[in-house]
Amino acid sequence: MIPEGMHDVLPDEAAELHAIDVALRARFSAYGYGEVRTPALEFAETLELPDDDTLSAGYRLFDDRGRELMLRTDMTVPVVRLAAARYRDKPLPLRFFYVGASYRPWAPQRSQDGEFLQAGVELLGAPSAEADAECVTLLCDALEACGLPDYHVTLNTMAFPTALVDTLGLVEDGDRESLLEALADRDYPLLESIAANAAVADEALKALQAALTLGGTRDSLAQARKLATTPAMVAAIDRLVKVRDLVADAGYERAVTFDFGLYQDLSYYTGVIFEAWAPGVGLPIASGGRYDGLAAHFDWEVPGVGFAIAVERLRDALDEAGRLPAVASPALAFAGGLDEPERVAELRRAGIAVAALPGDALPPAPLLRRVGGRYVLELSDGARTEGPWRDIRRALGIA
Amino acid sequence: MTLRIGLEPQPQLDAVLGLLSAAGLPVAAVHGLQRQPGIVEDGDVAWVRAPGGDLLSWCQGGGLDLAVVGKESLLEDEPEVYELLDLRVAPATLVFATAAATGEGRSGRLRVATRFPRLTARHFAAGGLQVQPVGLTSDATIAVSLGLADGVVELDTLLAEAASGLVRRDTVAPCGARLVAGRAARALRGAEVAALVVRLRDLLAQR
Structure with a gap:
């Protein structure tokens, strides 16, 4: 018997995961990222610093002195914790990668295993669009190095929703909050009825519908530009386009699309966000983005951007595509x-x-x-x- | 590639199919679906008929691209899917109803039979009334007839149909058929999904 949500790995699958691990490490290293390993157990209060429901919902226990510990619920917070403690006075930017398991309570309705393998990078101290693009490029490079033939990376920016509500001329504070909540819940009928009830201009409502409906298409960018009536929104969309262009220059134009309905569930994201998807896998095989406020929780004002590949889902995607790494013949x-x-x-x-x-x-x-x-x-x-x-x-x- | 669309076996299925047909989808084969859950292919579309909760699970898992489900299922499961459009067919209201004899002033917990136990618990947690949701998979009014529950949370359309004699006490949520897309469908087949939504939106605007 093992606890719900936990799983054993048998030799063939272990060998496949190992081959993926080797391929990913090689690409992360090729971009100058150095491996860090952090403990599986952190103080619960560390993981609670970003005040995020997903990150705070973890397996908890007490140590011998009664302090509350938690199995890490993601790798980004521990890596930033490590960097803030050990690299505070070092020259920036810093490049770290990791491969390791994270733990979240089993949620079968969301296909959430209790333990899952993540491989990813964190680029700290680089605020530019070039840094965003480096992460997206490295993600594409790493997925292709594993042999994944067909995948999409969808881009959005967390600046879009907040800038968006500023343009709609909402007067009531409650409307802003409910509109953002509806956007996060991906409940577009509710979002439209809130906007309609708040007497949002017809033109703006149409553009909002179009920008959200046309997720994954080039037209959504044009519609999003129509909505961009404030400098903040123009800047957010320009930044997104710049990142896309840089990734295209690096040779991955085919893989990249926009989706203005994309919303990252983790609250520490502040800027460009992205997800990778592959046919036959119902959940993203990677997700990431910019988190400029996260290090501040450790009294360290340093911007950051990174991503995590869900290694087991990547393995499933390779399986779907018939591209699992060849496993050595049996002894x-x-x-x-x-x-x-x-x-x-x-x-x-x-x-x-x-x-x-x-x-x-x-x-x-x-x-x-x-x-x-x-x-x-x-x-x-x-x-x-x-x-x-x-x-x-x-x-x-x-x- | 085949577009996989889920449908609930709801009473207003014909209205839903009329709308989807007007939007250009081949719906003829759906009428031949006898079994539930069942799957039938028609041209480029595979139609899957199953209860709403199952459809939403499959949308989340990437097995279905789109589904038409009642809002009540979305409220119950809170799934991670894109709720794209209110199709404005099969409007109904989820209500709390009790047997007429159950007094307003009754103290203690009420047993509420429902297909939506999580939604029911959430709804009443916000209010003053303490309830004990009794989860069922079929007609909740039977549970009241059998004396297993004091009331139900159910769609008003179904309560009227059942002629249950239950008295409506509270509105829980307005419901109706919604078009939803799985996150994977949105990411991988965004253009197809968007085109369908645009056509449906135009059709709804003409009504």
């Missing part, structure tokens, strides 16, 4: 190998994986067994060799 089972340690060692030195077994074992192929003074080799593809040891060596390609 050769050597029936009688326990009686011939020197031959087992010889095979292993030659790079052949061997499981040494007793003589009376009857394992499936690939199988090597001794019959009298001769050997029989049966490979997984049905090929069979019978003869003295030198024939076996030749069949296995050992010089």
